[in-house]
Structures are given as C-alpha cells and as structure tokens.
Amino acid sequence: MGTRDGATAAGRAAAVLAAGALALAAGAAGAPAALADGPDTPPQVLAEIEALEWPEYSFGDTDTDVAVAGYLLRHLGHFTGEPRDHFTTYTEDAVTAFQEDADLHVTGTLNQETWTALRGAVFGEWGRGLPNDSGDPVRAIQYSLAVDYGKDLVVDGRYGARTEAAVEEVQREFGIDDDGIVGEITLRAMVCGGV
Template sequence: MAVTITVFNFAGQALALQRGDSSSEVSNLQRCLQSLGYFQGPINGNFGVLTEEAVKKFQRANNIGTTGIVGAQTQQALQYVCQNGQSRQSYTFSNTSDRFSYNLSEGDAGPEVSELQRKLQQLGYFKGNPTGYFGTTTTNAVILFQQHNQLPPSGIADPQTLAQISRAMGSPNSACSINSGYICLGEKSSRVSTVQQRLRQLGFFTEEITGYYGATTRNAVAQFQRDAGMYPTGNVDFSTWQRLGLGSNNPPTAINNPTPANRNRYVVVVPIRRADTLPRVRQYIPKAFAARSKLGHYVNAGTFRDRSEAEKHSQFLRELGFDARVEYF
C-alpha cells in the first residue's frame, strides 16, 4: 500500500500536520505510523494525542527534532519508509535525483544514503543499522569522519568526503606499517588474537577470536582509543598495546625501550580560559580532566610516552578549534 502524506497549499508549499488537524492526510499518516508500529489508535483522520505521541516516537527513532509536528523533514522520512508497503531497507525513495552524484546531506534518502551509512558503520563512525535516511546521526558520523581525515567538518557528504570514505574502505591505512611493529589491517597472527581477547574482556569486541585484523577489529580498537582519550587510528601501536594493559605479552617488536611508567610523560594540554573548556573537550575526549601546574589550570586531554602520538592527539584537538599543545612533565 503506497502512502502519501504531503499536503500542499495554493502556493505549492508543504503544510505541516499537527495536533487538532482532521483530514484524509492525517488518516494516511496514521496508517503509515501504524504499519511501523508507532501508532496503536483508530484510523479516524483526527490528529489527537495518540497520533502526536506516535509522531514523536518516529522522530526520536530517526533523530528528527521531536516536536510532534509533521513538517517537511518528517513528511519526507515517513514517505520514504512507508511507500510500497515493503520493508524499510528495501524502499526506493521517489525524490532521488542527480544531486546524489554530488552531495548527500541531511534530509536525503535512498539507496545512496544506505550505502554511505554502511561504509561509515564499517569504519566505526555510524552507530546502528543503515536506514537509508540521512538524519542527525548520519550527519554527526560524517562530521566525525571529516574531522579525523582533515576535511572541513560540514556534515555534508560531498565528493571529496565520499572519495575519502572510499579510500578508507578500499585499502589499509598507509600510515600503518607491520614492518614498524604496528598491528595493522590485514595481519593474521597470535598477537591479533591477544588484542581481540583483551577487547572482548573490555566489552569492545563481540566477534569470534580469529587472529585476523579485519575491519571489525580495527573499529573496536578505534572505539577503545576514543574512550581512552587517544587519537583513534584503529591501529595498535606500542601506546595502544600498553593502554590495553597487555604489558610485555608479545608487544609490537619494532618499538623498544619504552619510557618507564614513573618517568616524565608527554601530556596534551588545553589551557582553561573559559568555564566550559573542560566540558567542551570531554565531548571528544570523555576521560579528560582538569589539572594544575606551574602553567596554570589546564585540561589534561591525554598522556603519552611517545611524543609523535601526543602530537597526533594534539593536532586532532587543534582541528576541532582547541588551543591544544604537548608538554613534557
């Protein structure tokens, strides 16, 4: 059953459906929401409390502003998921056009969006299952990918961003070399099994222990690095190995003579000049904390034994607009 809920006035502009309205379009809206499991009331064409609550549930589930009003964005999303009476993943959105060849942005829908979400999911940026609808969650995933790849964080999947995503999907990180001792995409070894077992213990990895460093393992490592306040490369270098608590258990062999734990450390600091500095940093580094030294009050955004890792982390924060720097304590 095809469902169309868009209403137009004499000027051709879409009208919103909201509480108090009564029309055949409201009936179609109720049928659509009922087929998705959000609406349990009668199909009567009256936009009442039950219909409003069903709209809010749909909006929350699709990361649309939870207003209870069916505006243009909500209408577009509903039409996409309810037309043809098929499952959500198999819909073909009727508003596709050549613009998908150039940009994908919030409000778009269709198989191109599903493919984008699938790729971002495999890279560890998109949480949840692909829906084919470009909502807030997809925008945030695109922004995070752009930030990590030195692209303007617009949230729009433009040609440059799409090309970079394809490159990230198509080949291992060129900065990661097994010869340097790093554990990289494509390796199969006992030390990969060790990493997978440790990630499983910490709740980051739920798959079978295979000893193969594939996309799932890389994404789990990247998530661990984010939670640990590290730069999320997705590769296991000596710092990541140590932070995982693996100690001297088959460490990356090319990195020798690490600095003892009781020696001085490279710390990424962000001077506190505003009351919201710490909470802003914690949006990206959840384990950041406030500290004080002869430098004054600052946010400790990560501690590293290797200066190059600290510099990467500092650069990541500078790209986000923070006055980050590396200090040696």
C-alpha cells in the first residue's frame, strides 16, 4: 500500500497543493540535496514529501507513529523501556525532555516542530553496510515498515537485506529513488503516509 490506512483524499489533495506552492518557492533546485535519500529522486517528489504535515499526537492517542517516535527518543536517551503505540505519561515525559533539550516550545506533544527536530537529531542516513546500520532508529524503521506497510520483518534493530528490500519497495511506492537508505525524506514519507 502506497499510503497508510486513514489517509484522506482531502489530505492528499491539500498536500499536493502545498507541495506545488513549495516547489514554486524552492525554484528549479527543488528541496535541498541533504534531504534526498536517493540521488535521483525527482525534485517535485522531494517537495511534495516535505510539504506533508506530520501527524500530531498527545496523551491518550494510539498509533504506530507513537512507537516510531519512542524508538527515536530512546536512541537520544529520553525514553526508557519498550516503545508502544499508546501515548502514555512516559511518552509525554520523553517528548517534554527532548523539547527542552532541543530548545523547542515545550508542549509534551508530538507536533510539527517536534517531529522536524526529532528527524533532524537522528537522521542522516540509515542503511545496510553504512555506519548507521543498527539500533533504535532501525527498529523505528522496521516497526513502521511492518505495521504500517505490511512488510514481513522482525524488529531486531539490524538493517539487513530484508529491511533494505522493504525500504526499496516503499520508496518506489512513494516515487523516491529506491536506494534502500532511510534518510530524512524516506522517514517523513513513511511517517506521513506518502504522497
């Protein structure tokens, strides 16, 4: 599935309109190359993905992305225990600690600003054979791929051939150059449900 369950046609249409505006504002160069996971991703796709709204979560919410954020927060030392789909007081405390450390507006919620800062704090590039090929960010990737995109993966934190192949499949669905590496663009597309 190219988009996650629950993505609305209106939301996709709004994202496409916003992406068009972003592409015009960005000029012919498109999105910055540092955000591109695959070197041959079309600039329009980069702009569309960057225009997607991050999902927002607060205490009591339940979604796969809450666990994804939990793995990223644990990687940064703000979360202990096993990340779950349910946004608990532990999640709220971890988000608050991250927001304080990142000098963000402290809300205790996973909002646009927090997701953007969290992505920037963790991603570079994660992939098989790269220096970043294991740990909680890989668990976050695997968990999203397994739960949101139906990929048959074990969430073991090791970026092996199966994880790489699953990333490539999802990248193709999103129109991202399928290099099998998760950087800022692929992560945002996965969390936001693609374009």
